[in-house]
Amino acid sequence: MLNKAILMGRLTRDPELRHTQSNMAVCSFTLAIDRDRKSPSGERQTDFIDCVAWGKQAEFVAQWFTKGMMTIVIGRIQSRQWQDQHGNNRTAIEVHCSEISFGETKKAREANSGHVGEQGSYRPQAASQPQPTAPAFDLPPDNTGYGDVLPCDDNDIPF
Numbered sequence: 077m078l079n080k081a082i083l084m085g086r087l088t089r090d091p092e093l094r095h096t097q098s099n100m101a102v103c104s105f106t107l108a109i110d111r112d113r114k115s116p117s118g119e120r121q122t123d124f125i126d127c128v129a130w131g132k133q134a135e136f137v138a139q140w141f142t143k144g145m146m147t148i149v150i151g152r153i154q155s156r157q158w159q160d161q162h163g164n165n166r167t168a169i170e171v172h173c174s175e176i177s178f179g180e181t182k183k184a185r186e187a188n189s190g191h192v193g194e195q196g197s198y199r200p201q202a203a204s205q206p207q208p209t210a211p212a213f214d215l216p217p218d219n220t221g222y223g224d225v226l227p228c229d230d231n232d233i234p235f
Contacts, residue, residue: 079152081171085109093138103134129173146179
């Protein structure tokens with residue numbers, strides 16, 4: 077059987093880090109993912125997908141990811157059942173993450189920091205608290221020299 081989910085969306089809130097009784101880290105968060113099509117009334121529709129990370133990955137997410145950040149998640153879909161405090165049977169559908177990564181570059185994160193984003197969220201930078209610096213995964217500059225060998229002129233492209 078195949079069960080693989082690949083999602084890209086923005087965090088709706090800061091990830092919540094907890095620990096199990098055996099001291100295993102577990103981090104839960106929700107991704108807001110816009111649908112490709114608008115509703116018949118012309119409104120954009122958004123799905124809110126609950127995600128869970130475990131162990132070192134949970135600690136990584138809790139440390140480096142915050143509300144509004146574009147996030148890419150790869151994992152499997154799982155359901156769980158429980159009874160609520162009123163005795164009603166409940167079911168939750170979650171993505172249990174096997175991979176989590178940043179969905180935008182460090183420059184894009186910094187440019188969007190403290191501004192109203194597409195999802196309407198606002199995250200001001202607190203002056204009194206130093207913010208940790210997320211690891212940079214930007215590509216290094218092109219130092220191969222190949223860009224100088226072949227000039228790029230769009231008029232020369234044969235198609």
